[in-house]
Amino acid sequence: MNLDFRRALDNVERAELIRRLAEFEPAYLFKHALVQETVYRALLKNERKRLHLSVAANLEQVFPDQLDENAARLAEHFWLAEDWERAAEYSQRAGTNALRHFASLEALDHFERALGAIEKMSAPTPLQRYEALMGWAEAAAKYRPYAAQLEHLARAEKIARELDDKPRLARTLYSIGAAHTAQGHGMRAETALAECFTLADELGDERLTIIPAYFMGMATLPHNPRGAIPFFERAIELAQRYENQDMEAVSWSAKAWALAQVGEFADARAAIARGQALSARVKSPMVASDVDLFAGWAFLEMGDAEQGLHFGQSGLEKAAAAGNIDCVCGAHLCVGFNQLSAQRLPQAQTAFQEAIRESEYSGADVIQDIGRAGLALAQFYSGRSDSNAVLEQSYAQMQALDIAMSRVHIAQALSAIYLQRGDATRAEKLLTDARELFQRNQMLPSLALTLETLAQLYDRQGRMGEAQAARTEATHWEKLFAREPELQ
Structure with missing residues (x-):
């Protein structure tokens, strides 16, 4: 100076x-x-530009070892100086720094500026576009509507394929799989994630499969919880090997949810304990909210609504504090079903209404459908008699998407409605179809509950032998819920 x-x-x-x-x-x-x-x-415009360029150049010269720390300031000055290439470079660095500290919303602003600067450059490279698109998409996960995430990811995927860059393509595909999973489109997610595994094998880098293994489990979970368990186990194994405690914690909790759905309650409780033991060391606030949320779903499946509500509300509070719209939608749903299970019907209705509202913004179609079904269930049990149309529509939608989640609750309510109308044939068909679904997917708690409901239907019809057989089978499955844990 x-x-x-x-x-x-x-x-x-x-x-x-x-x-x-x-x-x-x-x-x-x-x-x-x-x-x-x-x-x-x-100041005249040209003078402003000259001064911003001078300030930026001086920052680079005076603090050459602090370029990352000063990246946001440098990006601002180069943007105002209309030096688009260096504005893009430093915006990218600022966004990456923010992501490293889990400041996703701050990172989004930087990556949006990077994309804006790239659009103004005369000849940006494909890699510059790719890194800015992927930075934006990774920051936007759980914060922006899925349609916007997938649009950015599609552009990044196109660039990676054109460059034949397999590591970048794998990175893009597991983000695409994650977005489809969160939106509730498991089959679309599985297609992208399966290619991730192929690319990881070709590259000989198993670390590339940690996140895809977890998301493949999440994509499989809604229609085949037993089939999801090996994916979570693989994610846990790799996370332990490469010391990724965030992925290990959330994979234990997700595995607990799957185990609870197939009736392995003791193992589910042990898995919850493993996830919770790691939660204090979890770095990402988004992961921390998911760890609690999945525990809440697991306790719901095990019939412990109070513990389910405790963890569901904890997940909701953490998600809301982090601005995690993805987890907020699911957490309201989890709280709603736990309130429903505890027969707190007004609170359940409020939670389902919030789940619907939040998912309308995020584009989580399946959560929105399940939220409407949950609201209709709460209204039905509150005495409203006009809920059947919504329940029938939701049940048909879940059948079309092969989603087993919550279908036992809808089947119970619809069968009660049909019996009230004297339509025992329709009620029996609904419960028989549900029984076959839960038996095929080894979802023992839902199977036992459906058998109990079928037994009540047979009682009303005087079919005592069939009622006794259904109850005997339900009791057989219920005894399996008390098995000892096998987790080490």
Whole structure:
């Protein structure tokens, strides 16, 4: 800093128009924003650009070892100087730094600026576009509507394929799989994730399969919980090998949810304990909310609504604090079904209404459908007689998408409605179909509950032998829920 400029700054400081930010750092702050704006507007545009470029160049020169720390400031100055290439470079670095510290919303702003700068560049490279698109998509996960995420990811995928860049393609595909899973489209997710495994084999890098294994489990879980368990076990094994405690914690919790659905309650409780033991060391607030949320779903499946509500509300609070719209939608749903199980019907209705509202913004179609079904269930048990149309539509939608989740509750309510109308044939067919689904997928708690409901139907019809057989089979499955844990 030259002597004349130093003296000029001292004079302005004595006039109390600016103040120094730190004793040993050449940085100043205007005491009044109005003064700053007046001075800035007095400059001609070209002079402003020249000054921003000069400030940025000086920052690079004076702090060459702190470029990452100053990336956001540098990006701002280069943007205002209309040096688009360096604005894109430093915006990208600022976004990556923010993601490293789990500041996803801040990262989104930086990546949006990077994309904007790239659009203004005369000849951006495909890799510059790719990195900005993927940075945006990774920051947007759980924060922006799925349609926007998938649009950015499709553009990134196209670039990776055109470059024949297999590591980048794998990175893109597991993000695509994650978005489809969160949206509730498991089959679409499985297609993308299966290609991830193929690419990981071709590259000989099993670390590329940690996240895809977890998301493949999540994509499989809604229609085949037994089939999801090996994927979660693989994710746990790899996460332990490569010391990824976030993925290990959430995979244990997701595995607990799957185990609870197939009736292995003791193992499910042990898996919850493993996930919770790791949760204190989880770095990502998004992962922390998922760990609690999946525990809430697991306890619901095990019939412990109070514990389910405790963990569901904890997951909701953590998700809301982190702005995690993905988990917020699912958490409201989890709270709603636990409230329903505890027969707190007004609270259940409120939770389902929130799940519907949040999922309308995020685009989580399946959560929205299940939320409507849950709301109709709560209204039915509150005495409303006009819920059957919504329940029938939701049940048909879940059949079409091969989703087993919550179908036992809908089947129970619809069968009761049909019996009230004297349509025992329709009620029996609904319960028989549900029984076959749960038996095929080894979902023993739902199977036992369906058998109990069938037994009640047979009682009303005087079919005592069939009622006794259904109850005997239900009791047989219920005895299996008390088996000892096998987890090490």
